[in-house]
Amino acid sequence: MxxxxxxxxxxxxxxxxxxxxxxxxxxxxxxxxxxxxxxGDGTYIKIERFRNSxxxxxxxxxxKAGDKNAKPPSEEETKLENNVYILSFNKNNIQHYMxxxxxRLNDHLFAQLEPLMARDExxxxxxxxxxxxxxxxPVNLWDLGKDHTYSFAKVEMNNGQLxxxxxxxxYLEGLLDKGAVAIPFEKDDWFSTTLITxxxxxxxxxxxxxxxxxxxxxxxxxxxxxxxxx
Amino acid sequence: MKKISIFVFAAxxxxxxxxxxxxxxxxxxxxxxxxxxxxxxxxxxxGGYTEFEPAxxxxxxxxxxxxxxxxxxxxxxxxxxxxxxxxxRDLAFLVKIGNNYFIDMYPLQTEETKRLDEFFxxxxxxxxxxxxxxFTNRNIKLTGxxxxxxxxxxxxxxxxIRHSFVSSPDESDKEKKIVITASTKELQAFLLKYGDxxxxxxxxxxxxxxxxxx
Numbered sequence: 001m002x003x004x005x006x007x008x009x010x011x012x013x014x015x016x017x018x019x020x021x022x023x024x025x026x027x028x029x030x031x032x033x034x035x036x037x038x039x040g041d042g043t044y045i046k047i048e049r050f051r052n053s054x055x056x057x058x059x060x061x062x063x064k065a066g067d068k069n070a071k072p073p074s075e076e077e078t079k080l081e082n083n084v085y086i087l088s089f090n091k092n093n094i095q096h097y098m099x100x101x102x103x104r105l106n107d108h109l110f111a112q113l114e115p116l117m118a119r120d121e122x123x124x125x126x127x128x129x130x131x132x133x134x135x136x137x138p139v140n141l142w143d144l145g146k147d148h149t150y151s152f153a154k155v156e157m158n159n160g161q162l163x164x165x166x167x168x169x170x171y172l173e174g175l176l177d178k179g180a181v182a183i184p185f186e187k188d189d190w191f192s193t194t195l196i197t198x199x200x201x202x203x204x205x206x207x208x209x210x211x212x213x214x215x216x217x218x219x220x221x222x223x224x225x226x227x228x229x230x
Numbered sequence: 231m232k233k234i235s236i237f238v239f240a241a242x243x244x245x246x247x248x249x250x251x252x253x254x255x256x257x258x259x260x261x262x263x264x265x266x267x268x269x270x271x272x273x274x275x276x277g278g279y280t281e282f283e284p285a286x287x288x289x290x291x292x293x294x295x296x297x298x299x300x301x302x303x304x305x306x307x308x309x310x311x312x313x314x315x316x317x318x319r320d321l322a323f324l325v326k327i328g329n330n331y332f333i334d335m336y337p338l339q340t341e342e343t344k345r346l347d348e349f350f351x352x353x354x355x356x357x358x359x360x361x362x363x364x365f366t367n368r369n370i371k372l373t374g375x376x377x378x379x380x381x382x383x384x385x386x387x388x389x390x391i392r393h394s395f396v397s398s399p400d401e402s403d404k405e406k407k408i409v410i411t412a413s414t415k416e417l418q419a420f421l422l423k424y425g426d427x428x429x430x431x432x433x434x435x436x437x438x439x440x441x442x443x444x
Contacts, residue, residue: 016353018409020399027399077400092345101399115353118346141343147355184394186254186411191294191336193356195254197394197411 015169015185016149017196021203022101022112024076027083030102030109032157034085038228045089045225047100053086055097055116087113093122094141102155105204108211109155111164118142149195152207154217162225168218175216181206251360251375253410257334257417258325263303266324266331268365270305273440275372278311280440285321292338293321307335316340324363327418330425331363333372357409360421362431370440373431375424381408391420 029049037045050056073081085100097116102109120139153164173194175181183206184197198206210216272281285293285304293301307322320335336358343351364371383389392413395406412420424430432438 018355018394019397023397023399074400080400089347091347094345094347096347096350098350113353115350118350120342120345139342141346142350147357148353149355151353186394188255190256190260190296191356192296193254195355197409199395200397 015167015172015194015196016151017198017203018149019196019198019200019203020112020114020150021110021152021200021207022103023200024079025200026103026105026204027080028102028104029083030085030155033100033102033111033155033162036228037162037225039223039225043089043091044228045087047085047087050081050084050086050099055086056081086116090121093120095119095121096142106208106211108207110207110211111153111155112150113152114150115142115146115148153223154211160227164223164225165217165219166221166223168216168221171215171218181210251380251410252357253360253412253417254357255412255414255417256323256336256358257327257332257360257414257421258323259414260297260300260303262325263300264324264326265303266365269324269363269370272443273370274443275440276437278309278317279443281308281310282306282322283308288321288338297321306338316342320359328422328425330421331365332421332425333361333363335359335361355409360417362425368442370442371438372440373433373438375430376432379430380410384408389420391416 031049033047034049035047037047039045080101083101085102087098087100089096096118099114099116101112103112104110118141120141151166153166156163156165172181176183176185176187176194183202185194186197187194196203269282270284272279274280282305285301285306288301288306290298290301297304305322305324307320309317309319311317317340319338319340321338323334323336325332325334337354337356339346339351359374362371362373364373380389380391384391384393392411393408394411396409397406410417
């Protein structure tokens with residue numbers, strides 16, 4: 001449960017953003033992140049390139065049967081698809097898929113996560129079901145394109161371990177409340193929600209400026225992923 | 231085969247039409263909430279059922295902490311399909327603005343989506359869905375704004391209401407999506423102004439009319 005448990009306990013920033021930091025303009029590949037990883041609780045996390053992933057194959061199958069008049073991918077979309085990764089893990093018998101992308105700003109590597117799909121694997125029939133019986137598709141609990149936000153972390157690779165240093169939620173919220181950082185956000189006290197509404201350009205400037213700030217990216221919250229083998 | 235990008239595919243689905251007015255902030259403060267006995271109960275509409283019950287039926291940890299003292303002043307709204315499966319659960323807040331009633335629906339998780347990883351589901355963009363509520367004999371009408379009505383007002387500079395443009399990673403969508411970020415006060419002023427404008431609302435009777443079952 002590498003990212004998972006850490007995520008659940010809020011170690012990866014809970015202040016999310018309406019807009020992405022990483023776009024086709026600054027996306028970079030980071031193949032050192034690919035592979036199978038494991039957290040302290042033994043949950044496996046798989047990171048693979050979107051290209052040649054099962055998600056890409058499945059998506060191609062879907063679009064094959066879909067809109068025949070759809071435009072082919074633009075140069076920007078192709079660049080993104082060539083450089084983003086699929087992060088997947090299983091929890092509660094649900095297979096979760098997220099899009100993971102990287103960008104280097106001011107010599108720091110940053111990661112961006114957004115949810116892609118979540119499937120209830122328990123709805124699948126096992127392989128012993130006769131071939132004549134049609135297998136039901138797993139139920140999607142999160143569909144592609146559902147309104148979503150983005151989360152970010154600084155990334156470091158140390159001794160073969162992949163480390164995510166998230167935004168320090170409390171510290172950042174304090175800065176936002178005091179107006180100490182010039183970044184647009186929306187806060188709703190009744191529903192206890194804070195959402196960064198900065199544009200990608202404004203986010204890039206923020207990360208460029210605060211990437212080295214150890215109060216904003218507090219190492220005490222570091223999430224460590226260790227290489228794993230099945 | 232014509233291949234399209236996964237990012238385009240996602241953008242096509244994002245902010246699908248038919249949602250009415252979606253806002254980041256609520257249209258009420260707790261002191262303005264009202265209860266109306268006519269709303270409570272089970273209703274039939276379209277291809278399913280909608281039930282309004284006291285919000286005290288919701289587990290307390292599902293209700294935002296600062297709203298818990300006011301739990302007697304709002305509802306749980308559950309939508310089910312004809313086969314009984316739960317489609318959605320929302321907290322429903324009823325307010326009167328000018329001469330009109332409005333309902334502010336805020337999404338809760340269903341039994342199925344509660345199983346999602348917490349970090350994963352924390353990426354959901356939770357927004358308030360605003361509808362106008364009318365009581366007519368034994369029926370109610372829940373009417374949302376017409377698709378793109380508010381967006382068009384904003385784009386044509388016919389209304390000043392705070393909003394944010396949403397980018398996608400491919401930045402290919404020249405017509406950027408809009409999220410309404412107006413404060414509660416601004417939203418109330420907007421609803422006061424547009425509450426009686428028939429042309430603003432989706433007037434599909436079949437879709438909007440809820441018939442009481444019990």
